[in-house]
Amino acid sequence: MSNTLMVRKAAVLGAGVMGAQIAAHLTNAGVETVLFDLPAKEGNPDGVVLKAIANLAKLSPAPLASKSYAAAIIPANYETGLDKLKDCDLIIEAIAERMDWKQDLYKKIAPAVADHAVLASNTSGLGINKLAEVLPEQLRHRFCGVHFFNPPRYMHLAELIPAKTTDSAVLEGLETFLTTTLGKGVVYARDTPNFIGNRIGVFSILATAHHTAESGLGFDEVDALTGPLVGRPKSATYRTSDVVGLDTMAHVIKTMADTLPDDPWHPYFKSPKWLEALIAKGALGQKSGAGVFRKVGKDIMVLDLDKQDYRPADRGAAPEVIEILKNRNPVEKFAQLRASEHPQAQFLWAVFRDLFHYSAYHLSDIAETARDVDLAIRWGYGWSLGPFETWQAAGWKQVAQWIADDIVAGKSMSSAPLPDWVFDGREGVHAAEGSYSPAKNAKLPRSSLPVYQRQRFPDALLGESFAQGETVYENDGVRLWTDGDGVAVVSFKTKMNTVSDAVLDGLQEAVSIAEQKFKGLVIWQPKEPFSAGADLAGALAALQAGKIAEFEAMVANFQATSQRIKYSLVPVVAAVRGLALGGGCEFQMHSSRTVAGLESYIGLVEAGVGLLPAGGGLKEIAVRASQAAGASGDIFSELKRSFETVAMAKVSASAVEAKELGLLRDTDLVVFNAFEQLYVAKQQVLAMAESGYRPPMPARQIRVAGDVGIATFKMMLVNMLEGAFISPYDYEIATRIATVVCGGEVDRNSVVDEEWLLKLERRHFVELAQQEKTQARIAHMLKTGKPLRN
The missing domain is CATH 1.10.1040.50 (N-(1-d-carboxylethyl)-l-norvaline Dehydrogenase; domain 2)
Structure with missing residues (x-):
């Protein structure tokens, strides 16, 4: 038997808090999942499960990467639905912690379990060998314990508990699936109460x-x-x-x-x-x-x-x-x-x-x-x-x-x-x-299972160290390094990986070196966050000292860095996880592709500190709206979602939601295991490089929503202002955001180029930065970590 576990479809038995959330996480990972429970006493026989699925949307932190995923979970019950088990490759039992109930359920479902399917119990401490005793002979070698920690989407640990009869190939297949597909850290435990x-x-x-x-x-x-x-x-x-x-x-x-x-x-x-x-x-x-x-x-x-x-x-x-x-x-x-x-x-x-x-x-x-x-x-x-x-x-x-x-x-x-x-x-x-x-x-030593070769820097224990690669270039802001595989990796050295002048200069230099010597470049941080955005403390100091020209130069340099990433002659892939805010979000918007960890919290949050995105983020939103609308489509409807996202400083609660908010592209990848992200990002670089990568052509024909678009956004904002959902200063910031994404006070459907949009971004950014209320917002954020609504 090969140790590849092919999971096309899975089932979870038990729609309690834990079972429903395991089903949710399988669904996050793109696995078609059937969720079972007892038949309802009255009404729809799947009523118990339907209620549990509806309840997933109310849980915090959210078990689903997108609310829309709830509809993908298939409800079933043990009386009328056992046929649905027949084509499941993996069955996870997660009913209440009672040996007799679990054993009774196994006897009931055994005839419907496919000959290749793996059955696992998500028990938190009952004996796995004891549970296995009631299974028919042909199922025993495909049974083990798998203990997820609560909440299963967020907790990295999954304990794998073999029974004496479990086949080692089954364990290796399940370990590989748990690691890559569900993003877990697998630890083998002995069959003792409560495991490890x-x-x-x-x-x-x-x-x-x-x-x-x-x-x-x-x-x-x-x-x-x-x-x-x-x-x-x-x-x-x-x-x-x-x-x-x-x-x-x-x-x-x-x-x-x-x-x-x-x-x-x-x-x-x-x-x-x-x-x-x-x-x-x-x-x-x-x-x-x-x-x-x-x-x-x-x-x-x-x-x-x-x-x-x-x-x-x-x-x-x-x-x-x-x-x-x-x-x-x-x-x-x-x-x-x-x-x-x-x-x-x-x-x-x-x-x-x-x-x-x-x-x-x-x-x-x-x-x-x-x-x-x-x-x-x-x-x-x-x-x-x-x-x-x-x-x-x-x-x-x-x-x-x-x-x-x-x-x-x-x-x-x-x-x-x-x-x-x-x-x-x-x-x-x-x-x-x-x-x-x-x-x-x-x-x-650590496991030699092939799945772990995808982890360049596994979670290191005391006494373990992993070679840091060969440094190619370094300044105060970044380090550019390589493993000798033809791909360069650039990592930031600032606190919270914020964007300073040294990071901007370092990134531009990194792109130049990658174009000359490498197949491509990955922007990756050894530790979360990806980047908390611009260095606000440095910006505030320049503003308060009245160094407006210096401040303007910094903004121009920020935009130049984003454009350098976008038009690099070799692919630049952003490997994002954790927070990617402001400038961190803008860099990945300009990359050839983003490889985002599932737990990526992405947002253009500048409005929260009284500013607007000016690292090319608003320009990119306008460009994408023009491309999506094509020659004759409605640009305004393409802009609406992204405008709300930016004006309300929304941050995605997952990489999937970041796609829904328009901050990630549909073609960007979502990776579930944070330790595999660098590997996947490098593979993307190599695939693009080997397929004859060329950067996009400069965007010179950007159709914009113009004055009509601005007026329509203003109508929405006036309603929010009158309903006291936003402050008068929020209104001013949002109006400026609308002005930039609509291409300024020009006729509707006018055609502009990127330089025009970048200039608009810069102008409104620098004007806002000089306002007292903006400086108060920045100072408040630096002091308390919370936005000020002035």
């Missing part, structure tokens, strides 16, 4: 809860300590529990208690009294409006166990503890935490110590290597470093000794000894050659 992510992640939450009680700290204090200060998400510990749902947390804890009787930490696998009390009251967290935290008006309140009531959440990390945590040297940081008398520091040491202890003790039963544990926690819980990486960075031997000392002194949660391999003279578990596997007693 939730086993270690929930233990970390339980240890945190235990030490919260021991130390007498408030829940808000603990969240202040266990969030970004230690490289974890803002929602930290208790806020995360509220978001997940306190009832769900309690269920996972109970699963651990029921299924792990021999775990040395078993006495701690129970919900704290306060958690049970909240659940009994119906305070389940975010979904019920109250949990550990609750919002009262604009104020955040937190549960106070002493008062048995909510109080304002105003306790934070102590200055002396923040000072320790800011230390860039992890070895010193951990030594200071352990030595400090401050209760917050002692709390943090205890939480880390017990997490390290638990992870090392259980590594050999839950995973093949330490890499699997660290990546599962990073990708599933959003930590910047996994537990083993954190320990290794802090000095493996010294920390191991401290843990051992605490175990002897009776300070740690369990008296179970650390495994012998911890003390075999090692300096850690990760190194350039691989990560430690207790079962093989060796460091194992």
